[in-house]
Amino acid sequence: xxxxxxxxxxxxxxxxxxxxxxxxxxxxxxxxxxxxxxxxxxxxxxxxxxxxxxxxxxxxxxxxxxxxxxxxxxxxxxxxxxxxxxxxxxxxxxxxxxxxxxxxxxxxxxxxxxxxxxxxxxxxxxxxxxxxxxxxxxxxxxxxxxxxxxxxxxxxxxxxxxxxxxxxxxxxxxxxxxxxxxxxxxxxxxxxxxxxxxxxxxxxxxxxxxxxxxxxxxxxxxxxxxxxxxxxxxxxxxxxxxxxxxxxxxxxxxxxxxxxxxxxxxxxxxxxxxxxxxxxxxxxxxxxxxxxxxxxxxxxxxxxxxxxxxx
Amino acid sequence: xxxxxxxxxxxxxxxxxxxxxxxxxxxxxxxxxxxxxxxxxxxxxxxxxxxxxxxxxxxxxxxxxxxxxxxxxxxxxxxxxxxxxxxxxxxxxxxxxxxxxxxxxxxxxxxxxxxxxxxxxxxxxxxxxxxxxxxxxxxxxxxxxxxxxxxxxxxxxxxxxxxxxxxxxxxxxxxxxxxxxxxxxxxxxxxxxxxxxxxxxxxxxxxxxxxxxxxxxxxxxxxxxxxxxxxxxxxxxxxxxxxxxxxxxxxxxxxxxxxxxxxxxxxxxxxxxxxxxxxxxxxxxxxxxxxxxxxxxxxxxxxxxxxxxxxxxxxxxxxxxxxxxxxxxxxxxxxxxxxxxxxxxxxxxxxxxxxxxxxxxxxxxxxxxxxxxxxxxxxxxxxxxxxxxxxxxxxxxxxxxxxxxxxxxxxxxxxxxxxxxxxxxxxxxxxxxxxxxxxxxxxxxxxxxxxxxxxxxxxxxxxxxxxxxxxxxxxxxxxxxxxxxxxxxxxxxxxxxxxxxxxxxxxxxxxxxxxxxx
Numbered sequence: 001x002x003x004x005x006x007x008x009x010x011x012x013x014x015x016x017x018x019x020x021x022x023x024x025x026x027x028x029x030x031x032x033x034x035x036x037x038x039x040x041x042x043x044x045x046x047x048x049x050x051x052x053x054x055x056x057x058x059x060x061x062x063x064x065x066x067x068x069x070x071x072x073x074x075x076x077x078x079x080x081x082x083x084x085x086x087x088x089x090x091x092x093x094x095x096x097x098x099x100x101x102x103x104x105x106x107x108x109x110x111x112x113x114x115x116x117x118x119x120x121x122x123x124x125x126x127x128x129x130x131x132x133x134x135x136x137x138x139x140x141x142x143x144x145x146x147x148x149x150x151x152x153x154x155x156x157x158x159x160x161x162x163x164x165x166x167x168x169x170x171x172x173x174x175x176x177x178x179x180x181x182x183x184x185x186x187x188x189x190x191x192x193x194x195x196x197x198x199x200x201x202x203x204x205x206x207x208x209x210x211x212x213x214x215x216x217x218x219x220x221x222x223x224x225x226x227x228x229x230x231x232x233x234x235x236x237x238x239x240x241x242x243x244x245x246x247x248x249x250x251x252x253x254x255x256x257x258x259x260x261x262x263x264x265x266x267x268x269x270x271x272x273x274x275x276x277x278x279x280x281x282x283x284x285x286x287x288x289x290x291x292x293x294x295x296x297x298x299x300x301x302x303x304x305x306x307x308x309x310x311x
Numbered sequence: 312x313x314x315x316x317x318x319x320x321x322x323x324x325x326x327x328x329x330x331x332x333x334x335x336x337x338x339x340x341x342x343x344x345x346x347x348x349x350x351x352x353x354x355x356x357x358x359x360x361x362x363x364x365x366x367x368x369x370x371x372x373x374x375x376x377x378x379x380x381x382x383x384x385x386x387x388x389x390x391x392x393x394x395x396x397x398x399x400x401x402x403x404x405x406x407x408x409x410x411x412x413x414x415x416x417x418x419x420x421x422x423x424x425x426x427x428x429x430x431x432x433x434x435x436x437x438x439x440x441x442x443x444x445x446x447x448x449x450x451x452x453x454x455x456x457x458x459x460x461x462x463x464x465x466x467x468x469x470x471x472x473x474x475x476x477x478x479x480x481x482x483x484x485x486x487x488x489x490x491x492x493x494x495x496x497x498x499x500x501x502x503x504x505x506x507x508x509x510x511x512x513x514x515x516x517x518x519x520x521x522x523x524x525x526x527x528x529x530x531x532x533x534x535x536x537x538x539x540x541x542x543x544x545x546x547x548x549x550x551x552x553x554x555x556x557x558x559x560x561x562x563x564x565x566x567x568x569x570x571x572x573x574x575x576x577x578x579x580x581x582x583x584x585x586x587x588x589x590x591x592x593x594x595x596x597x598x599x600x601x602x603x604x605x606x607x608x609x610x611x612x613x614x615x616x617x618x619x620x621x622x623x624x625x626x627x628x629x630x631x632x633x634x635x636x637x638x639x640x641x642x643x644x645x646x647x648x649x650x651x652x653x654x655x656x657x658x659x660x661x662x663x664x665x666x667x668x669x670x671x672x673x674x675x676x677x678x679x680x681x682x683x684x685x686x687x688x689x690x691x692x693x694x695x696x697x698x699x700x701x702x703x704x705x706x707x708x709x710x711x712x713x714x715x716x717x718x719x720x721x722x723x724x725x726x727x728x729x730x731x732x733x734x735x736x737x738x739x740x741x742x743x744x745x746x747x748x749x750x751x752x753x754x755x756x757x758x759x760x761x762x763x764x765x766x767x768x769x770x771x772x773x774x775x776x777x778x779x780x781x782x783x784x785x786x787x788x789x790x791x792x793x794x795x796x797x798x799x800x801x802x803x804x805x806x807x808x809x810x811x812x813x814x815x816x817x818x819x820x821x822x823x824x825x826x827x828x829x
Contacts, residue, residue: 033597122477126810129498192663195591202479203591203811280663281591284499284811 002249007081007090009246009254013261014080014234018226019043021233021265026197028273043226050219058119058212068115069213069220075108076227084159085234086257088247093159098146101158102139105187108224109135115221116209127208130284134193134205137291138186141179144298148176151305162242172308175301177239182294184232188225191275192282192290203281230265233272237264314385317353321345323389329552330385330702331764339374342391343401346376350407355380355387356696357683358766359775360403360413361789362421364449371395372423376403376410377764377777381701386764393423402428409683412799420447420516435509435828438464446517453517467505469495474502477810481510488824492801496810504805504813506798508827515829519788524550524625524758527785531776532620534790535826537580540573541769542790542826543623545776548704550625553763553778554756561750562627566705568640568743569628571736573619574770575644576606578729578736579651581821585726586658589815590667595658602650609643612636627753634748641744648737655730668723672804672816675720682800685793686772688820691728692720698768710739722819758783769793771823792826 023040030037057065082096113131116124150156152172153164167173186193189206196206210221238245244264246257282290314332318325323345325334337345349355359377366372371394378387393400402425403410414425415434422445436444441460445451468476475496481489489510495503515534519527531546532539544566551558558566583599586592607617613636614622622629632640658664674684679692689696697714699707715731717724758780765776772793779786797820804816 029593033594034601035597122475122479125475126477191591197593200484200588200814202813277594279592280586280661280667282663283667284809286666 003089003091003093005249006087006246007092009258010086010090011077011080013086013258014230015077015227017261017265018223018230019047021230021269022226024266024269025229025273025276028270029197029276032273032277043222047219047223050214050222051216053215055215055217057214058121060120061118061212064114065118065212066217068111068118069217069224071111072108072115073220073224073227075104075111076224076231078104079231080227082158083231083235084162084238084245085231086245086261087254088159088163088242088245090159093157096157096159098143098150098156098158098161102142102146105142106135106139108228112206112209112221115213116211119212121212123204123208123211126202127205127211130205131209134186134287134291137288137295138183141183141291141295141298144295144302145176145179145183148172148298148301148305151302151309162238162245163247165239165242167240170305170308172301172304173239175297175304177236179294179298179301180239181236182290182297184236186287186291186294188229188232190229190272192279193287195281203284233265233268234261237268312353312380313383314380314387317349317355317380317387320353321348325387331388331552332385333388334390336373336390336392339391339393339400342374342376342389343403345389346378346403346410347406349378349387349389356680357403357407357409358386358773359777359789359791360410360417361777361791362417362423362447363779363787364421364447365392366395367449372398372421374400374417374423377775379701381696384702386702388764398422399424399426401426404428404430408681409796412795419445421445422448433462433464435512436462436464437507437509438462446514449520451517453514453520464507466493466507467495467503469502471497473497481507490824492813494805494810494813499809499811501805501808501810501813504801506801508798508824510828511825512828513825515790516788519785521784523784524756524780527788528624531790534829535792535794535823536618537577538573538769538771538774538792538823538826540569540619540623541767541771541774542776542792543620544570544705545765545767545769545774546778546788546790547623547625548765548767549763549776549778550756550758550765550780551763552765553761553780554758556626556754556756558627559751559754560706561748562752562754563706564743564746565628565632565752566623567707567710568740569614569619569622570705570767570769571739571743572606572610572640572644574736575648575733575740576603576610576619577770577821578733579603579606579647581818582651582655582658582726582729584821585668585722585815585818586664589722589818590664592658592661592664595654595664598654599651602647602654605643605647609640613640624753626756627751629753631752632748637744637748641741644737644740648733651733652730655727659727665723667812667815668726669719669721671722671812672808672819673721674800674804676718678800678803679720682803683796684800685796686768687728687732687770688725688797688800689772690715691717691724693718696773698766698773702766704765704767706743710742712736712739722815725819771821772797790829792823792829794822794824794827797822798827 023043027037027040082092113128116128149161152170153161155161194205244260246253323334325332355378358379363373370392375390417423419435439459441458477494479492481491491507493505532543534542580603583596587596610619611617674692676693679689695716700714717728762779767774775791777789
């Protein structure tokens with residue numbers, strides 16, 4: 001029962017705060033660029049507005065186009081259920097085997113790609129091809145990063161990994177965390193991989209795939225990407241500060257964990273906004289280098305971890 | 312060698328009118344051969360090619376080629392007549408690449424056939440315009456309602472495994488003018504790139520016919536909003552050339568002032584737009600556009616509008632500027648240029664930004680010469696041409712701006728050159744603002760029959776205007792925005808780059824749809 005409630009609290013907290021995360025990044029970016037910027041609560045209104053709007057769906061699409069938003073949103077909600085974001089030891093924590101996590105991430109990406117291809121527009125196909133290029137490069141880095149955690153902590157679920165991962169006592173985790181941050185940027189279509197605010201049809205990756213979606217479907221997809229950003233923000237923060245999570249159902253522990261969620265979101269959003277304001281987006285053909293570096297950093301972590309075990 | 316000597320060399324007689332040498336009208340067979348000789352033997356750039364309808368005078372159609380003799384600051388105009396019954400001549404494009412769009416334009420607008428033109432497709436007329444519609448012929452009324460036709464307007468296709476065609480526009484995601492681009496790509500690499508413009512033809516040239524000199528001003532200033540002062544200046548210079556008006560010195564200086572202010576405004580915009588919007592280095596855009604706004608507000612304060620309009624008038628300038636206004640201009644401009652230099656240095660030292668800009672959108676000198684590229688993109692590719700020095704107008708002969716030329720020809724060179732030119736412009740602005748502010752600012756313009764030419768180095772490049780006046784009103788007014796010559800460069804700049812870098816190439820030229828789409 002306790003585990004069930006813990007998971008329930010985590011789901012409500014993450015799903016509730018997600019649009020705020022996106023809005024906060026936008027606001028920080030605006031402030032850093034000398035603009036006033038919209039309220040960080042704007043994405044809630046955007047999603048509500050989209051839900052009320054009529055949908056325009058191309059005649060050339062099949063049923064796949066219609067299930068994509070649900071699969072993408074479903075896969076992100078699954079991640080919210082199993083990952084240690086607000087609490088440790090949730091109901092479904094045992095499902096969070098790192099191979100499953102990598103698989104669910106890939107599932108979301110593949111369906112998004114299919115949604116992009118469905119409408120047979122030039123941009124959807126272009127975005128889809130770019131996304132698959134990135135996905136195939138991200139995948140090995142994800143596996144290697146979590147493998148490092150697995151070796152260090154001897155656990156295979158993310159939940160157990162993060163409980164046992166103390167970055168100060170196991171230096172092998174430092175490269176793994178660095179790789180995790182790079183993966184998080186690529187997975188969430190942020191700088192330097194993709195520009196989330198782009199209006200340029202020709203440069204976009206994620207936006208190109210969702211270009212043909214409108215109304216409630218678009219709301220689902222936007223919500224899914226907001227949740228994903230929140231998941232990765234919290235993951236990166238949690239691996240650095242695992243003590244900020246609640247592991248029992250006492251009111252104090254929960255309140256502290258929830259308070260920390262807001263603090264973590266604010267700090268991560270600000271760092272992301274800062275990063276996106278001080279660098280230019282990379283040339284698309286440099287992505288390979290970026291993600292290869294992520295992979296090799298993760299690999300070096302794994303090597304350190306294996307060496308420290310055998311010694 | 313000056314213009315007269317060149318004409319003698321090719322056994323042509325001609326009259327010299329100031330800095331324009333008008334060759335006697337020649338036979339159409341000779342026309343093409345002669346133009347080819349001027350380009351090949353004397354390396355004269357073809358500056359303009361246009362047609363006229365002279366059927367009312369019994370001459371059929373006229374075709375005219377204007378060559379620039381940069382060294383002696385002169386122009387050479389070669390003309391030929393084509394009979395109404397058979398308006399054909401041998402295409403110049405076969406050997407003079409720079410004529411390619413001009414000849415297609417004349418085919419659409421006048422029905423003059425350039426035989427052997429390598430690209431016989433329509434240019435201005437889209438599918439919906441019926442065959443044999445030639446709007447610039449005198450017997451075509453400006454308010455003609457056309458039938459809706461469905462003529463072919465094919466785009467280039469490439470066949471092959473993995474070749475993918477991306478149509479972009481004419482409606483874009485940003486708030487820009489309409490233009491359609493067709494990419495043929497293999498993966499992300501661009502193989503060919505072609506544009507289809509002329510979506511919002513305004514009929515400016517037709518509307519100008521029959522207007523008086525002053526009635527035409529708003530139309531000229533509206534050709535391209537970001538170049539209002541430059542177009543107006545080119546036009547009034549053409550009129551003054553025709554009327555032999557002596558513009559007072561202070562008016563000339565003030566014209567230089569407004570032209571340079573426009574240059575600073577738009578260079579600010581472009582530096583911000585390329586680095587900021589093109590690469591996603593948002594801080595450049597945020598600050599650049601804020602700084603540009605200062606210039607636009609300066610225009611609002613001094614001239615009553617945000618786009619440097621209404622100041623240049625035939626005979627001089629529209630109003631005297633007070634001492635306070637001049638010091639406001641000098642102070643604001645200095646502030647703007649200083650801030651932009653800081654921003655430029657910030658960008659220059661950003662590895663990420665330079666990585667995006669360098670080697671992107673390469674325009675080689677050879678291509679730039681062949682296509683007759685103009686203005687800043689040409690100078691960034693090593694072509695040392697600038698109307699301010701080669702055909703001095705306004706007060707440039709005395710002020711002698713230093714012309715900067717870069718050789719790399721990539722997006723970075725074009726970005727950098729804007730920052731460099733801005734500093735030079737500031738010097739000119741400060742000189743004019745600090746000079747003695749007295750004397751008349753306009754002279755009377757006595758309109759005669761005849762033709763005149765005006766050339767201006769706008770921020771975008773050489774802007775030309777040729778005016779023919781008959782019975783006190785405009786008979787034909789050719790307005791040539793530099794964009795008209797530079798649009799075709801995309802076909803050369805784009806291929807080899809990857810699709811996500813195209814917006815950067817596009818922004819580095821910043822061409823006007825409206826200025827091309829008269």
